[in-house]
Amino acid sequence: xxxxxxxxxxxxxxxxxxxxxxxxxxxxxxxxxxxxxxxxxxxxxxxxxxxxxxxxxxxxxxxxxxxxxxxxxxxxxxxxxxxxxxxxxxxxxxxxxxxxxxxxxxxxxxxxxxxxxxxxxxxxxxxxxxxxxxxxxxxxxxxxxxxxxxxxxxxxxxxxxxxxxxxxxxxxxxxxxxxxxxxxxxxxxxxxxxxxxxxxxxxxxxxxxxxxxxxxxxxxxxxxxxxxxxxxxxxxxxxxxxxxxxxxxxxxxxxxxxxxxxxxxxxxxxxxxxxxxxxxxxxxxxxxxxxxxxxxxxxxxxxxxxxxxxxxxxxxxxxxxxxxxxxxxxxxxxxxxxxxxxxxxxxxxxxxxxxxxxxxxxxxxxxxxxxxxxxxxxxxxxxxxxxxxxxxxxxxxxxxxxxxxxxxxxxxxxxxxxxxxxxxxxxxxxxxxxxxxxxxxxxxxxxxxxxxxxxxxxxxxxxxxxxxxxxxxxxxxxxxxxxxxxxxxxxxxxxxxxxxxxxxxxxxxxxxxxxxxxxxxxxxxxxxxxxxxxxxxxxxxxxxxxxxxxxxxxxxxxxxxxxxxxxxxxxxxxxxxxxxxxxxxxxxxxxxxxxxxxxxxxxxxxxxxxxxxxxxxxxx
Ligand SMILES: C[S@@+](CC[C@H](N)C(=O)[O-])C[C@H]1O[C@@H](n2cnc3c(N)ncnc32)[C@H](O)[C@@H]1O
Numbered sequence: 001x002x003x004x005x006x007x008x009x010x011x012x013x014x015x016x017x018x019x020x021x022x023x024x025x026x027x028x029x030x031x032x033x034x035x036x037x038x039x040x041x042x043x044x045x046x047x048x049x050x051x052x053x054x055x056x057x058x059x060x061x062x063x064x065x066x067x068x069x070x071x072x073x074x075x076x077x078x079x080x081x082x083x084x085x086x087x088x089x090x091x092x093x094x095x096x097x098x099x100x101x102x103x104x105x106x107x108x109x110x111x112x113x114x115x116x117x118x119x120x121x122x123x124x125x126x127x128x129x130x131x132x133x134x135x136x137x138x139x140x141x142x143x144x145x146x147x148x149x150x151x152x153x154x155x156x157x158x159x160x161x162x163x164x165x166x167x168x169x170x171x172x173x174x175x176x177x178x179x180x181x182x183x184x185x186x187x188x189x190x191x192x193x194x195x196x197x198x199x200x201x202x203x204x205x206x207x208x209x210x211x212x213x214x215x216x217x218x219x220x221x222x223x224x225x226x227x228x229x230x231x232x233x234x235x236x237x238x239x240x241x242x243x244x245x246x247x248x249x250x251x252x253x254x255x256x257x258x259x260x261x262x263x264x265x266x267x268x269x270x271x272x273x274x275x276x277x278x279x280x281x282x283x284x285x286x287x288x289x290x291x292x293x294x295x296x297x298x299x300x301x302x303x304x305x306x307x308x309x310x311x312x313x314x315x316x317x318x319x320x321x322x323x324x325x326x327x328x329x330x331x332x333x334x335x336x337x338x339x340x341x342x343x344x345x346x347x348x349x350x351x352x353x354x355x356x357x358x359x360x361x362x363x364x365x366x367x368x369x370x371x372x373x374x375x376x377x378x379x380x381x382x383x384x385x386x387x388x389x390x391x392x393x394x395x396x397x398x399x400x401x402x403x404x405x406x407x408x409x410x411x412x413x414x415x416x417x418x419x420x421x422x423x424x425x426x427x428x429x430x431x432x433x434x435x436x437x438x439x440x441x442x443x444x445x446x447x448x449x450x451x452x453x454x455x456x457x458x459x460x461x462x463x464x465x466x467x468x469x470x471x472x473x474x475x476x477x478x479x480x481x482x483x484x485x486x487x488x489x490x491x492x493x494x495x496x497x498x499x500x501x502x503x504x505x506x507x508x509x510x511x512x513x514x515x516x517x518x519x520x521x522x523x524x525x526x527x528x529x530x531x532x533x534x535x536x537x538x539x540x541x542x543x544x545x546x547x548x549x550x551x552x553x554x555x556x557x558x559x560x561x562x563x564x565x566x567x568x569x570x571x572x573x574x575x576x577x578x579x580x581x582x583x584x585x586x587x588x589x590x591x592x593x594x595x596x597x598x599x600x601x602x603x604x605x606x607x608x609x610x611x612x613x614x615x616x617x618x619x620x
Pocket of ligand 1: 123393444463
């Protein structure tokens with residue numbers, strides 16, 4: 001078995017290259033792309049020779065850099081923050097405190113193709129939003145300064161003013177690499193929803209079409225976000241915004257049905273008859289058409305009323321004669337006598353003839369849950385709506401969850417502009433309602449709260465603090481009923497890697513060069529901690545953050561940590577001790593795909609050979 005050095009790796013481009021290799025293997029020779037062969041393989045799909053500027057698509061200054069930014073590996077990692085979560089050991093819900101571009105990069109290997117639904121609610125670029133200003137050269141360093149993990153205070157969030165020349169470009173530069181990385185994380189039957197309003201919908205749709213493919217566009221959902229209002233509006237009372245809805249691969253999807261909303265059932269299915277035990281309650285629809293439909297000739301005929309009189313439609317019926325008489329026989333037609341005579345109604349039962357609840361489809365218009373509900377939730381949770389103004393209402397996210405997720409299967413939902421964590425709250429509430437086991441990963445940067453803000457005065461230094469406290473409060477029930485036992489979450493935080501960052505030495509001083517070599521004797525930073533390094537190893541090896549880890553008691557000469565996950569068929573055995581003892585090596589049992597990971601300095605050459613004979617060895 002091979003022995004490799006463990007190195008930080010990044011799979012974004014690697015994976016795409018591999019996919020291309022699968023499709024056009026002839027275009028690769030000696031590990032490089034042969035452009036001429038690739039062009040030949042593409043044949044008629046090649047764009048004709050045109051000027052660069054004439055390509056179809058959405059272009060803006062900085063797009064090339066934005067695209068590149070997605071492929072620069074992160075120099076960071078995430079470390080566990082113990083004590084800020086709830087039931088941290090057992091939970092699979094994760095809150096990540098950090099900048100989302102870096103975080104998305106770190107998740108690439110472990111979560112590629114694993115996320116069922118992404119919901120994001122990014123800044124809308126209203127002219128007053130803080131928009132993250134990616135620093136191309138040292139992205140992580142700037143972030144660490146900003147969050148006080150390095151000396152100076154950085155300036156990453158700047159208000160994007162409409163008067164700025166690059167108002168739209170700046171926003172697009174921020175969104176583009178994040179969406180590109182997000183797409184990799186979706187399962188083939190996964191979905192993404194992006195909230196947006198008229199400031200950027202047209203641009204957003206352009207980049208979503210480019211990244212997710214126009215053919216994967218499902219709908220542009222209209223959310224009627226408020227009721228009332230208007231006196232201040234100059235032109236129209238604008239009451240809606242949008243949610244762009246795309247699939248990862250529309251071709252692989254089954255039709256989407258949503259569960260019946262209990263409230264709607266109560267509201268609309270009000271009647272009962274002799275069919276109740278099999279078909280449940282029913283609602284009625286008039287059988288007489290208000291306007292001409294279908295083949296009129298066959299839809300105009302008399303229907304006998306219960307008192308023997310004949311009912312003639314003013315225009316026509318919706319149903320044919322055969323269908324109506326069959327329905328009368330089955331007690332599926334209702335006659336109502338009013339002042340002007342009889343009216344005829346068809347019954348729609350909740351259940352079909354087999355007694356199964358009819359499935360329903362979601363609408364592209366959501367108009368029963370409003371911003372006012374989100375504000376009310378803030379009051380219930382924090383006693384003050386100003387702690388986080390205008391969050392999305394949980395009801396809105398629940399409607400999307402019902403479209404895109406199943407209650408079983410431990411599906412993972414990601415929100416990387418989490419704000420106050422409405423998404424996490426909605427997931428926990430929906431699980432409570434339908435007995436589901438959906439999991440969340442929410443990422444929010446520790447954006448500082450203004451010292452004069454109600455949030456700061458309430459004790460929250462950052463938006464991430466508000467988010468974490470909301471999740472805790474939602475778990476405990478904030479005066480209402482608590483989440484079921486075993487609902488928890490754990491917190492991890494973006495920070496510098498445990499691996500030293502390579503810096504080229506360009507000088508000629510031998511002594512300095514020697515120091516550089518000494519510095520590189522250990523690839524790990526001074527003072528690294530076992531539990532932090534373990535998480536970084538997990539991510540590098542493609543294991544998710546909720547992997548199970550535990551010491552293996554049977555090895556008593558060394559501390560051996562076993563890492564397993566439902567996502568991975570093999571396991572990791574990790575030993576971060578200074579030396580790996582002979583007895584440990586002797587006793588070690590590795591299955592064919594398992595990996596043993598330890599410090600390079602913990603083994604001599606002969607031990608490395610012995611271990612490589614046993615299985616896959618990786619050293620740090
Ligand atoms: C519109 S809010 C989301 C509100 C959320 N849907 C809710 O209901 O509470 C957008 C959030 O994204 C966060 N954000 C902006 N840029 C970010 C970045 N680069 N990384 C992580 N979070 C970011 C902001 O701090 C803000 O809290």
